[in-house]
Each structure stands twice: as C-alpha cells, then as structure tokens.
Amino acid sequence: MREGEKDPGLYDFRPWRDRAKIEWPDGKSVAVWVSPNLEYYEIDPPANPQRKSWPKPHPDIVPYGHRDYANRIGHWRMAEVMEKHGFKGSVSLSVALCQHHPDVVAHANGLDWEFFSHGIYNTRYSYGMDEAQERAIIEDSIRTVRDATGQTIKGWLAPALTHTPRTLDLIAEYGMSYTCDLYHDDQPGPVHVKQGRLISMPYSIEVNDHYGFFVYNMSPREYADTLIRQYERLAAEGERSGTVMCIPLHSYLIGQPHRIGPFEEVLKHIAADGRAWITRSGDIADHFLANDYYDQAAADAARYAEPQA
Amino acid sequence: MSLDPAYLDYPKRRAGMDHDLYTPSSMPSRKPIAWPGAKAVAVTLLVNLEWFPITPEDAPFPAPGHMVTPYPDYRHYTAREYGTRVGFYRLLDAFAKASVRTTIAVNSAIAERYPSIIADIRAEGHEIIAHSTDMNGTIATGISEADERALIVQARDTLAEALGEAPRGWQSIARSQSWNTPRLLVEEGFDYMCDWVNDDLPYLATTEAGTIVSIPFNHELSDRQMIAVQQHSMESAAQQIGDAFDWLVAEAGRFGGRVLPFTITPYITGLPYRMAAFEQLLDRLAGSKHCWFAGAGELVDSWRSQSG
Structure with a gap:
C-alpha cells in the first residue's frame, strides 16, 4: 500500500456495470463459499498497545467461554x-488451533475443507509488528498448517482483522494468491x-454472522432471510457478471441450537437453486487466475485510469 | 516502534486448553446421557432474582441492570423492584400453571429483605441457588481473595439460614468470575456453578481444592440477551427457544440427552405485555413428551450418576 497517503492504492477503480464477465464452471452465475472461522482465543493474552482483547480483567469467562x-x-x-448439503468449508484458521484442538482441524481436513491463515491466535494482533515479526507469523502459519493438514495455504485473513501497511506485500511474496481483508x-x-x-x-x-447477530441484532430467522436475499440478488446479477458470495461464520454463533435450524434452511435453498x-x-x-480474469480486470480498470477532469 | 518480542511467545500453545480448569471435550466424542423418563431435552429455566441498592458500586464492575442516572435513580431502582414485587409473582404463577420446576438464583439480600418470597419459592417446589449478596456484589479479577471469599460466604450463610441448609449451587452476577472463584466455591462447599457458557451439557471443572460441576447457562439463551440487548420481542425470543428445543430433540436421538437453558429476569419478562408469549412458550414446552423441566441440582444429580 501507499503508506500514509490518503488513497492507500490497494486496487484500481472499476465500475460494476462495465466489466468482462467472469464465467464460473458449468455456467453457474454465482460462486458461493462458506468460511467457518475456526479460532482459538486465549484466556490471558498479552496486551497489544493498540487493541484490548477482553472487556473485563482476565479471565473474562463469558466471552472466552462463548468462543x-x-x-x-x-x-x-x-x-x-x-456436509449434509454439500458445502465444503474454506477455513479462516487461528493456526494455534492445530495445537490446542487437533481433532477439530483433522475433522475439517478430513471433510476436504481448505485452510487459510487467520493468524496464530485471534487474541494476537498485528498492530505494531515490525517486518521480522510479521514474517514470523506468516512463516509460522505456513509451517503449522502444512504440518497439521498437508495443505499449503493460499490465502490470508488478518488475525482479528488487524493489518499493517506491509501485510499484503508480504503474503504475496510468500506465494499466497488471495486476501480476504478487502x-x-x-x-x-x-x-x-x-x-x-x-x-x-x-469475504x-x-x-458475517457476527455482524448479523451483534451489529444488526438479527434474530436467527432474520439472519437466514438476509442470507437468502443476498444470495438471490448475487445469483441474478451474476448471470451477466459472475459474482461471489461468501458466508463467513463462527460456530459459537451459528452453531447455537436456536440458530442452526434456520441456517440449515439457507444451505438447503442455495443447494437446490442450481445457479x-x-x-x-x-x-x-x-x-480466476487460470482463466485470464486478472488481466481482464486490469484491462477494465485501465479504461478508467485517467483522472476524469 | 515495534512490539515487545515476547508478544510472539506462546507459552500455553499446547494440546488442550490454555488453562487448567477443564479439558477439551468434543460433542461427538462423548458417551450419550439419558435423562429420567428417557426425555430428550432437559429444559433448565433459571430466574435471576436480584436486589439493586440505589447506591451502586462500580468496582470491580457495575452489574448489568444497575442504576444509570445521577443519584437518586428512582427510575431504575423502582423498575427493578417492580420485577421483584410484581413480575416475579407473574412468573411463579406461570410456572405453577404449566407445572414447571425451575431454579431461582437469588441475591441473599432478597432472603433478608423479603423472607416471604423465599417461602413462596420453596412452597412451589423450585430450587434456590446462591447469586451473590446484592447487585453491588460483583466479582472479577482485582478484588482480593479475602473480599471475594467473604462475599461468597455471606451469600451462602444468609441463604442457609433462610433455607435450613446451604445452597448447593452458585451463579455469579453477570456470570463473572476471577481466577479464584471456582476454587473458592469448592472450598466453601458448593457442588456446582452456573457461570461458564462454553457447552450445552454439564462437565467437571478441576481446581487446586477439588472439583466442581459446571452447568452451562448459555447467556445467549436469556431474556437479557435477546430482549434487553438485541431488542427482540418476547414473541421472537419464544420462537428462538422453540426452534432450539426442536433442534435439540432431533439431536438427542443421536447424541443422547440434551440441555436447553433459558435465563429469565423478572423485570424483563415479567411485564404485562410480555407474559402471554412467555406463557405460550411454557405451554409449548410442557406439552412436549420430550421435555424434562429440570432444576439445576436435579440435572447435576442425573448427569453425575452417568458420568465418569
């Protein structure tokens, strides 16, 4: 990024209506991926000067126990x-979960879920890390996931969405192909x-279920309706553009007994729809990368590259 | 400026938890539990019966529902008292009508101030557990071990005097504990605690002084969370509890007896316009052949007879 500038220079402008179409496999209009966050939050994490982990003095057992x-x-x-409705997870993983709860990681791996890194713990933030520290958590992530699952991570979602100005450059340097942070x-x-x-x-x-339940204060059925509306719109628009819908989840929220039933109806709906x-x-x-869409997107953006005086 | 190098040390990165209070246990790895009468779901209703002094204390933290305005906060003092005088009796009547047995977590100040309430609770067969002294009696790391112990002992002894026996169970205000709380509860003779929200079923917690059963009372399944925090209606809350019940009945067929807690606050649920939906929920649950309304102690006894 362009550190310190008003425009961080992350990407180029491309209006929604003037783009090359992305063709998804089998003529589908929308790519749907479900992203369970498989996380570990520490009961007594060290303090980061820029973000507090828990509202109360440690142990803050309600939010800790909730997670x-x-x-x-x-x-x-x-x-x-x-699994029942044919959805593989793309896991946003606190990689220390491989040590704390190897059964959860092995179970997800056995279901053919993909893993990308969500940092070491969701209570260790990137704010304030120098380059060597940030490289250390990236290398730790690659090594830990490979040792636990045999998979090489392709993506990154910053731990607790904490970034530094160099995060995106570094993950690209380490060979990752996507970020879920934008x-x-x-x-x-x-x-x-x-x-x-x-x-x-x-993403x-x-x-996100966290936003659905704790920012917008939706009931479980309202959240399910929201996901179905989101899906219907993206599936319809995707006929001419090729869209992506992500459903980011936290099983301490969506896996509660009052929420899982309405959520299952969402998966049923999407699985039966056909688009x-x-x-x-x-x-x-x-x-995306194998079919030249990267260059096509760059070409779309180039038409808007000159400042429109 | 970079972070302290120790920020990348992970001394508790190991198999299992990052503390020693309990060990991991995944739902599918457990031996199924069977509740009495082969009921699928133990429904554990818990009422927080609380007394809020009009002189609030903010240390170690202000209790949820405590005074808001500058002194004297008549608005909140009396609205909480409404729950105790009026709302709680609506709840008792609703429980009686649906033949529901519940657990009442009471501040010991209730026993001192309103002994007739304790008698009414007992006459109607509900279980009483300790719930600190009054709503200034919050616990979190920062209060001294001696002060915390004194608070636990005062709550226990006041209730013991009113009940003729010590309460077996404990719930902290806002379910908030210090590092010492589970051990102090063991040392002061408690059999189970109702503060942790990390499971659906009871489990054994281990302290330096011995073990104590942890009964999860999911804070999400409460009128406080659904109605006061998330601003849902009682109709929506009742539907959510009903959905949870249906899910757990189905799950019990494969994983054994389930538990569905619902925590109720007299000054929230006990309002006239919310009671009908609440009573309909009780009727719906009571009408199911899969429902066992269990007091916390009954739940512990059944669980313990089948565990370890």
Whole structure:
C-alpha cells in the first residue's frame, strides 16, 4: 500500500456495470463459499498497545467461554449441516488451533475443507509488528498448517482483522494468491503488491454472522432471510457478471441450537437453486487466475485510469 | 516502534486448553446421557432474582441492570423492584400453571429483605441457588481473595439460614468470575456453578481444592440477551427457544440427552405485555413428551450418576 497517503492504492477503480464477465464452471452465475472461522482465543493474552482483547480483567469467562463453545459443540453441529448439503468449508484458521484442538482441524481436513491463515491466535494482533515479526507469523502459519493438514495455504485473513501497511506485500511474496481483508467488491480483482499476483477474495463483513447477530441484532430467522436475499440478488446479477458470495461464520454463533435450524434452511435453498457454484475460496482464486480474469480486470480498470477532469 | 518480542511467545500453545480448569471435550466424542423418563431435552429455566441498592458500586464492575442516572435513580431502582414485587409473582404463577420446576438464583439480600418470597419459592417446589449478596456484589479479577471469599460466604450463610441448609449451587452476577472463584466455591462447599457458557451439557471443572460441576447457562439463551440487548420481542425470543428445543430433540436421538437453558429476569419478562408469549412458550414446552423441566441440582444429580 501507499503508506500514509490518503488513497492507500490497494486496487484500481472499476465500475460494476462495465466489466468482462467472469464465467464460473458449468455456467453457474454465482460462486458461493462458506468460511467457518475456526479460532482459538486465549484466556490471558498479552496486551497489544493498540487493541484490548477482553472487556473485563482476565479471565473474562463469558466471552472466552462463548468462543470455546465453538470447539466443544458449535463446530460439530455446523460442520454436519454443511456436509449434509454439500458445502465444503474454506477455513479462516487461528493456526494455534492445530495445537490446542487437533481433532477439530483433522475433522475439517478430513471433510476436504481448505485452510487459510487467520493468524496464530485471534487474541494476537498485528498492530505494531515490525517486518521480522510479521514474517514470523506468516512463516509460522505456513509451517503449522502444512504440518497439521498437508495443505499449503493460499490465502490470508488478518488475525482479528488487524493489518499493517506491509501485510499484503508480504503474503504475496510468500506465494499466497488471495486476501480476504478487502471489502470493496462482489467479484475478485487484482490487488497492488510489490511482487507476485494477489487478488482480493470477496469475504463479507455485512453478512458475517457476527455482524448479523451483534451489529444488526438479527434474530436467527432474520439472519437466514438476509442470507437468502443476498444470495438471490448475487445469483441474478451474476448471470451477466459472475459474482461471489461468501458466508463467513463462527460456530459459537451459528452453531447455537436456536440458530442452526434456520441456517440449515439457507444451505438447503442455495443447494437446490442450481445457479450456485458451491466451492472453496482457493478454487475461486485458482479459477480466476487460470482463466485470464486478472488481466481482464486490469484491462477494465485501465479504461478508467485517467483522472476524469 | 515495534512490539515487545515476547508478544510472539506462546507459552500455553499446547494440546488442550490454555488453562487448567477443564479439558477439551468434543460433542461427538462423548458417551450419550439419558435423562429420567428417557426425555430428550432437559429444559433448565433459571430466574435471576436480584436486589439493586440505589447506591451502586462500580468496582470491580457495575452489574448489568444497575442504576444509570445521577443519584437518586428512582427510575431504575423502582423498575427493578417492580420485577421483584410484581413480575416475579407473574412468573411463579406461570410456572405453577404449566407445572414447571425451575431454579431461582437469588441475591441473599432478597432472603433478608423479603423472607416471604423465599417461602413462596420453596412452597412451589423450585430450587434456590446462591447469586451473590446484592447487585453491588460483583466479582472479577482485582478484588482480593479475602473480599471475594467473604462475599461468597455471606451469600451462602444468609441463604442457609433462610433455607435450613446451604445452597448447593452458585451463579455469579453477570456470570463473572476471577481466577479464584471456582476454587473458592469448592472450598466453601458448593457442588456446582452456573457461570461458564462454553457447552450445552454439564462437565467437571478441576481446581487446586477439588472439583466442581459446571452447568452451562448459555447467556445467549436469556431474556437479557435477546430482549434487553438485541431488542427482540418476547414473541421472537419464544420462537428462538422453540426452534432450539426442536433442534435439540432431533439431536438427542443421536447424541443422547440434551440441555436447553433459558435465563429469565423478572423485570424483563415479567411485564404485562410480555407474559402471554412467555406463557405460550411454557405451554409449548410442557406439552412436549420430550421435555424434562429440570432444576439445576436435579440435572447435576442425573448427569453425575452417568458420568465418569
């Protein structure tokens, strides 16, 4: 990024209505990926000067226990519903989960879910890291996921969405192909980095279950209706553009007994609709990069590169 | 300026938890539990019966529902008292009508101030557990071990005097504990605690002084969270609890007996315009052949007889 400038220079402008179409496999109009955040939050993390982990003095057992619910109960319930309707997860992983709860990681890996890194813990923030520290967490992520699953991570979602000005350059340098940290579009697109090709993978803050339940205060059924409306719109628009819909989840929320039933109806709806390429983030990135869409997107942007005086 | 190098040290990065209070346990790895009468779901209703002094204390933290305006906050003092005088009796009547047994977590100040309430609760067969002294009796790291112990002992002894026996269970205000709380509860003779929200089923917690059963009372399944925090209607809350019940009934067929907690606050649910939806929820649950309304102690006894 262009550190310190008003425009961080992350990507080029491309209006929604003037783009080359992305053709998804089998003529599908929308690529749908489900992103379970499989996380570990520490009960007594060290302080980061720029962000506090827990509201109360440690141990803050309600939010800590709430998140621990994921690994005891929520994950298993959520994963079963996803598998039943044919949805593989693309996991935003606190890689230390490979040490704390190897059974959860092995279970997801056995279901053929993809893993990308969400940092070491969701209570260790990137704010204030120097380059060597940031390289250390990237190398730790690559090594830990490879050792636990055999997979080489292709993507990154910053731990607790904490970034530094160099994060995107570094993950591209380490060979990753996508970032889930940018929310400017409903299609993948090029991200400016110092070397390599990095694309932005549409994740979602707006239909993230955390936002649905705790920012917009939706009931479980309202959240399910929201996801279906989001899907219907993106599937319809995707007929001419090729769209991406991500459903970002936390099983301590969606895996609660009052929420999982309405959520299952969403998966049923999407699976039965026929317009969705139900896939994983890495497969979307591979398809995008293998079919020249990166260059086509760059060409679309070039038409708008001159300042419009 | 870079972070302290120690920020990238992970001394508790290991198999299992990053503390020693309990061990991991995944839902599918457990031996199924069977509730009495082969009921699929133990529904554990818990009422927080609380007394808010009009002189609030903010240390270690202000209790949820405590005074808001400058002194004297008549508005909140009396609205909370409304819950105790009026709302709570609506709840008791609703429980009686649906033949529902519940657990009432009471501030010991209730027993001192309103002994007739304790008698009414007992006469109608509900279980009483300790819930600190009054709503200034919050616990979090920062209060001294001696002060925390004194608060636990005062709550226990006041209730013991009113009940003729010590309460077996404990719930902290806002479910907030310090590092010491589970051990102090063991040392002061408590059998179970209702503060942790990390599971659907009871489990055993281990302290330096011995073990204590942890009964999860999911804070999300509460009128406070659904109605006061998320601003849902009682109709929506009742639908959510009903959806949870249906899900758990189905799940019980494969994983064994389930637990559905719902925590109720007299000054929230006990309002006239919310009671009908609440009573309909009770009727719906009571009408199911899969429902066992369990007091917290009954739940612990059944669980313990089948565990470890």
